[in-house]
Amino acid sequence: MNATQVRVGIIGCGMVAAEYATTLAASDCVRLAACADLDAERAATFAYRHSIPSAPVDDLLNPAAVDLAVVLTPPASHSPLARQAIAAGLPAVWVEKPIAVDPNDAAELIAHAAGAGTLLGVAPDTLLGPALQTAASALQRGLIGEIHSAAATLYSTGPERWHPAPEPFYAEHVGPLGDMGPYYLAALDHLLGPLHVRAATAATRAERCIRSGPRSGTGFTAHSPTYIAALLETQEGTPVTLTASFDSAGTRAPHLEIHGALGTLALPDPNFHTGDVLHRPYGAPTWSVVASVATAGPLGRGMGVVDLAQALHHGRSARCCPQRAERITRLAQTLIATATAHPPVPAQVITNTPPSPSQ
Numbered sequence: 001m002n003a004t005q006v007r008v009g010i011i012g013c014g015m016v017a018a019e020y021a022t023t024l025a026a027s028d029c030v031r032l033a034a035c036a037d038l039d040a041e042r043a044a045t046f047a048y049r050h051s052i053p054s055a056p057v058d059d060l061l062n063p064a065a066v067d068l069a070v071v072l073t074p075p076a077s078h079s080p081l082a083r084q085a086i087a088a089g090l091p092a093v094w095v096e097k098p099i100a101v102d103p104n105d106a107a108e109l110i111a112h113a114a115g116a117g118t119l120l121g122v123a124p125d126t127l128l129g130p131a132l133q134t135a136a137s138a139l140q141r142g143l144i145g146e147i148h149s150a151a152a153t154l155y156s157t158g159p160e161r162w163h164p165a166p167e168p169f170y171a172e173h174v175g176p177l178g179d180m181g182p183y184y185l186a187a188l189d190h191l192l193g194p195l196h197v198r199a200a201t202a203a204t205r206a207e208r209c210i211r212s213g214p215r216s217g218t219g220f221t222a223h224s225p226t227y228i229a230a231l232l233e234t235q236e237g238t239p240v241t242l243t244a245s246f247d248s249a250g251t252r253a254p255h256l257e258i259h260g261a262l263g264t265l266a267l268p269d270p271n272f273h274t275g276d277v278l279h280r281p282y283g284a285p286t287w288s289v290v291a292s293v294a295t296a297g298p299l300g301r302g303m304g305v306v307d308l309a310q311a312l313h314h315g316r317s318a319r320c321c322p323q324r325a326e327r328i329t330r331l332a333q334t335l336i337a338t339a340t341a342h343p344p345v346p347a348q349v350i351t352n353t354p355p356s357p358s359q
């Protein structure tokens with residue numbers, strides 16, 4: 001054990017916690033110190049697996065034992081738990097995405113953390129991985145010239161295919177945009193700057209069925225749109241299209257493409273840290289792989305926690321900053337509101353008069 005290691009306490013010992021534990025174990029600057037879960041048995045199992053103590057949340061949030069709380073619970077509890085960690089006096093808090101369900105709550109949380117002197121970091125940390133770092137570096141050095149447009153496409157069958165308890169992913173204000181959208185919106189924000197909404201439309205396939213785990217075959221209802229298509233715009237007026245769906249059996253659409261005056265960049269799935277970034281200059285017959293930027297430390301979900309621990313040591317902000325998290329939460333909620341609240345615009349009826357025989 002290293003005295004300079006930041007002691008990490010995980011709150012929420014569900015599916016993603018194991019991935020975090022693996023990433024944290026591969027870093028010298030953090031040490032998994034404790035865990036907590038509303039489900040005490042789940043906490044005990046996770047604790048046993050990682051040779052750490054489990055405790056109720058109130059007890060885990062103790063600055064004498066933990067420096068950095070990692071909140072890995074369903075979205076509605078992110079902000080309340082982060083606030084609790086701040087109130088307990090912890091120096092740093094990491095929150096899984098989204099930072100909060102309500103963007104105004106996110107803004108208040110950020111102000112609250114700043115007032116208390118608590119460093120806040122927010123997933124996704126895929127921005128720190130080599131794929132998005134490579135794309136950012138390519139854009140910065142002008143590989144594709146002035147950017148003309150971008151397209152992000154997220155088609156999936158929905159988390160009920162693999163998650164044994166998928167209902168929170170279909171709660172109001174969640175759906176594909178609230179759940180998977182942050183990866184795409186954070187990547188676009190990181191690469192192109194803040195975005196705003198020009199137009200959006202939505203559809204909901206409400207009746208769903210769990211497809212894995214002990215409740216497989218159980219039906220449930222979606223309370224958020226399960227398909228959204230949107231037109232976004234950067235601050236410079238560059239158009240960006242975004243489609244997010246949990247209603248697709250499969251797709252061959254690219255995840256994310258950026259088109260510029262000199263060529264196009266095609267990115268891998270922004271839900272992951274790695275993958276090739278492809279480049280095709282105008283006139284080139286084929287694509288080439290952009291040389292990957294090297295990143296330090298372990299790769300995978302949790303690398304943002306390692307960055308946050310380093311930020312704590314060096315007195316800087318987290319690279320996965322809460323301000324971007326607030327922006328993309330606001331963007332996602334504006335998108336859902338735009339797509340669902342606006343009455344459909346009736347198509348203008350154009351009567352085609354058949355040409356007269358003399359024409």
Ligand SMILES: NC(=O)c1ccc[n+]([C@@H]2O[C@H](COP(=O)([O-])OP(=O)(O)OC[C@H]3O[C@@H](n4cnc5c(N)ncnc54)[C@H](O)[C@@H]3O)[C@@H](O)[C@H]2O)c1
Nearest residue numbers: 012013014015016017037038039072073074075077096097
């Ligand atoms: N599962 C994934 O692959 C994945 C990937 C990336 C991000 N995420 C994000 O991570 C978060 C957690 O997802 P998950 O899939 O691990 O969920 P999960 O349902 O598998 O686990 C969540 C755990 O949190 C516990 N919990 C709920 N409320 C709590 C509270 N108030 N206090 C303490 N414990 C509480 C639950 O008992 C459960 O064990 C979500 O925000 C999700 O969007 C998940």
